[in-house]
Amino acid sequence: MKLQLQIKMNEELYLRNPEHTELGRNIIKHSIQLISQNGFEAFTFKKLAEDIGTTEAGIYRYFENKHRLLIYIISWYWGWLEYQISFQTNNVKDPVVKLKKIIKLLATTVEDDGKTIYVNESLLHQIVISEGSKAYLTKQVGEDNKHHFFKPYKDLCAVIGNIILESSPKYKYPKSLATTIIEMAHFQNFFMKNLPSLTDFGKNKAESEIILFLNDLVFSSIKKN
Amino acid sequence: MKLQLQIKMNEELYLRNPEHTELGRNIIKHSIQLISQNGFEAFTFKKLAEDIGTTEAGIYRYFENKHRLLIYIISWYWGWLEYQISFQTNNVKDPVVKLKKIIKLLATTVEDDGKTIYVNESLLHQIVISEGSKAYLTKQVGEDNKHHFFKPYKDLCAVIGNIILESSPKYKYPKSLATTIIEMAHFQNFFMKNLPSLTDFGKNKAESEIILFLNDLVFSSIKKN
DNA sequence: TTTTAAAAGATAGCATTACTATCATAAATA
DNA sequence: TATTTATGATAGTAATGCTATCTTTTAAAA
Numbered sequence: 001m002k003l004q005l006q007i008k009m010n011e012e013l014y015l016r017n018p019e020h021t022e023l024g025r026n027i028i029k030h031s032i033q034l035i036s037q038n039g040f041e042a043f044t045f046k047k048l049a050e051d052i053g054t055t056e057a058g059i060y061r062y063f064e065n066k067h068r069l070l071i072y073i074i075s076w077y078w079g080w081l082e083y084q085i086s087f088q089t090n091n092v093k094d095p096v097v098k099l100k101k102i103i104k105l106l107a108t109t110v111e112d113d114g115k116t117i118y119v120n121e122s123l124l125h126q127i128v129i130s131e132g133s134k135a136y137l138t139k140q141v142g143e144d145n146k147h148h149f150f151k152p153y154k155d156l157c158a159v160i161g162n163i164i165l166e167s168s169p170k171y172k173y174p175k176s177l178a179t180t181i182i183e184m185a186h187f188q189n190f191f192m193k194n195l196p197s198l199t200d201f202g203k204n205k206a207e208s209e210i211i212l213f214l215n216d217l218v219f220s221s222i223k224k225n
Numbered sequence: 226m227k228l229q230l231q232i233k234m235n236e237e238l239y240l241r242n243p244e245h246t247e248l249g250r251n252i253i254k255h256s257i258q259l260i261s262q263n264g265f266e267a268f269t270f271k272k273l274a275e276d277i278g279t280t281e282a283g284i285y286r287y288f289e290n291k292h293r294l295l296i297y298i299i300s301w302y303w304g305w306l307e308y309q310i311s312f313q314t315n316n317v318k319d320p321v322v323k324l325k326k327i328i329k330l331l332a333t334t335v336e337d338d339g340k341t342i343y344v345n346e347s348l349l350h351q352i353v354i355s356e357g358s359k360a361y362l363t364k365q366v367g368e369d370n371k372h373h374f375f376k377p378y379k380d381l382c383a384v385i386g387n388i389i390l391e392s393s394p395k396y397k398y399p400k401s402l403a404t405t406i407i408e409m410a411h412f413q414n415f416f417m418k419n420l421p422s423l424t425d426f427g428k429n430k431a432e433s434e435i436i437l438f439l440n441d442l443v444f445s446s447i448k449k450n
Numbered sequence: 451t452t453t454t455a456a457a458a459g460a461t462a463g464c465a466t467t468a469c470t471a472t473c474a475t476a477a478a479t480a
Numbered sequence: 481t482a483t484t485t486a487t488g489a490t491a492g493t494a495a496t497g498c499t500a501t502c503t504t505t506t507a508a509a510a
Binding site: 269270271281282285290291 | 466467468469470471
């Protein structure tokens, strides 16, 4: 039996549900390819349409603009990651072990598991690293937040924050530490690959070193209390 | 005697040195105002020209494009901040005290001290929080790095990293911890103001709480070794 | 099986953005 | 006074970020 994973998306993010049609799924698939290839700034609906073999107007029937589309795929990633976390930490009692698993999931390049046909999680992970913060670092963040566009990210932070509290009930900054873990898992990765002198992960450039750094950071913070 | 502070800028960042002319200084001044007001995405050379009372072509004589201009003002900020740090930690022996002062400087809204006539450091600080990472989160990061555009940021990280090592010579991740402090000082501030449920700085929304969080994070990491 | 509705394709158009080029004028310097 | 240098004024162009309309295809309902 082949299971297929479905992530429930905020309906206000799109005009027409891209999961329901071939064209819609192509929009998601090719967006991920194009954005990871050329970056979000160079990404346009015109180029996307050409890549798919449809027209610009066709894309606009699904997404109001490219920023919404970015939020869509990033949100999809957070939803997917939360599922991965709940799956991988299922039946694990020790919150310390859970946290270590989460850090590993966050900091490790994911492999495309084929459970989601039109989403390449590995490319998507790269997008989240390079473009993820652009989803909210805008002047419309307040408006977008009213539409609950950041709920998947918040949910993930809440999950991680709660495990931090499980491990150390008196720790004062579980949510801020959670966002720190998430953001730093990605920023250190970006720095390692692009501005390596900003990190301590010299020549080898292995994600495993980021994991060690984050483990050290997190567990020295929460253990001492 | 009134001292005037000059930050030495990378000459490849501009076509004509904006500090040398009235128009150039206006470009810097009004860029900071416009970007902090409307965000970097909505910022165009046309609007900037109108705001100043000059023409678009006039701006292009100083900066190749708006991305270079962003890097210019952000770099200026890092240079300025490094000066502030060296000034405020001068004659301080204890690296722990130094680090605390640095964290405070990073996390606190700066007041415009008038030492730099055409730069409003307070607005610039807001820009660095909201737009700072966009300077390097691009596909051209490698190219830009070859031009040493990120040197001021790297220098600052090196300074902080070295103080971390002074305080704890065996700590393994001084540079990564330095970037974590810098980035989190800004991200937690952004979250606090725009997506508060991602932080633990509830109703009061005081920068002092971010300082407490960062102090806790940093000193639990480096003390235990 | 027809009818009808929904989705996609094809084109057009338009304001704004991100530039480049040219020519004239004012101000500073030699 | 001559001449460089900076600025102003204007034009133009390809690409971007949309909206609108009309036709054809596809698929669901009657």
